Amino acid sequence: MQTGTRTSGTTSRGGxxxxxSALLIAIAPFAASMAATPADIAQPVEPAAAxxxxxxxxxxxxxxAEAEPAPPAVTSIGSGSASYYASKFHGRRxxxxxxxxxxxMTAAHRTLPFGSLVRVTNxxxxxxxxxxxxxxxxxxxGRVIDVSRAAAEELGLVSRGHATVELALIED
Numbered sequence: 725m726q727t728g729t730r731t732s733g734t735t736s737r738g739g740x741x742x743x744x745s746a747l748l749i750a751i752a753p754f755a756a757s758m759a760a761t762p763a764d765i766a767q768p769v770e771p772a773a774a775x776x777x778x779x780x781x782x783x784x785x786x787x788x789a790e791a792e793p794a795p796p797a798v799t800s801i802g803s804g805s806a807s808y809y810a811s812k813f814h815g816r817r818x819x820x821x822x823x824x825x826x827x828x829m830t831a832a833h834r835t836l837p838f839g840s841l842v843r844v845t846n847x848x849x850x851x852x853x854x855x856x857x858x859x860x861x862x863x864x865x866g867r868v869i870d871v872s873r874a875a876a877e878e879l880g881l882v883s884r885g886h887a888t889v890e891l892a893l894i895e896d
Contacts, residue, residue: 797895798843801836804868806844806889808876818859825872829853832861832870841894844871846887849880854894 814826820838824830831842836857845852853875862870869891871879881887 799893799895801842801891801893802868803888803890805866805886806869806871806876806879806881807862807864807867807886808871808873808881811873820858822858824859827874828872829855829875829878830858830872831855831875832859833857833868834860834862836893842869843892843894844869844875844879845890845892846879846881847890848887851879853878 809824809826809832811826813824816824818824818830818832831844833840833842836842838857840857841854842857843852843854853871855869855871855875859870862868867886869889873882876882879887879889881889
């Protein structure tokens with residue numbers, strides 16, 4: 725004769741069943757939100773356009789849409805005769821306070837602020853250079869700019885000593 729009910733087996737199974745049911749009820753909203761809908765499955769998946777990649781060690785990162793900086797604004801400031809500094813000025817102080825270097829791409833202008841960048845173009849040769857204004861001058865009548873010897877060689881005005889040039893201010 726049995727007295728009592730058989731509860732030990734039922735309790736453990738019932739408790740486990742109850743725990744599993746509670747877990748399924750708890751995660752059901754998450755599973756439903758991540759499940760694919762028939763519309764998702766029916767749509768063909770096209771690969772995304774690959775952005776340009778830039779090697780960076782072992783990893784590659786896509787470049788930003790505007791990776792290249794915009795070119796600086798250039799404003800024409802006229803034309804005139806240009807000459808170049810004599811060798812005797814090498815090492816002397818300029819009006820800006822720095823030592824003049826005949827090998828640097830620098831120039832003297834009467835009114836442009838120190839540090840201004842100017843594109844000097846020799847239309848006869850088609851050559852141009854960018855110089856930084858670091859001195860005042862030229863003080864010869866009819867001249868608009870004095871360039872360093874290095875800039876004069878690039879422009880092709882060393883043999884004559886002067887040339888007609890076009891000037892353009894480069895703005896950042």
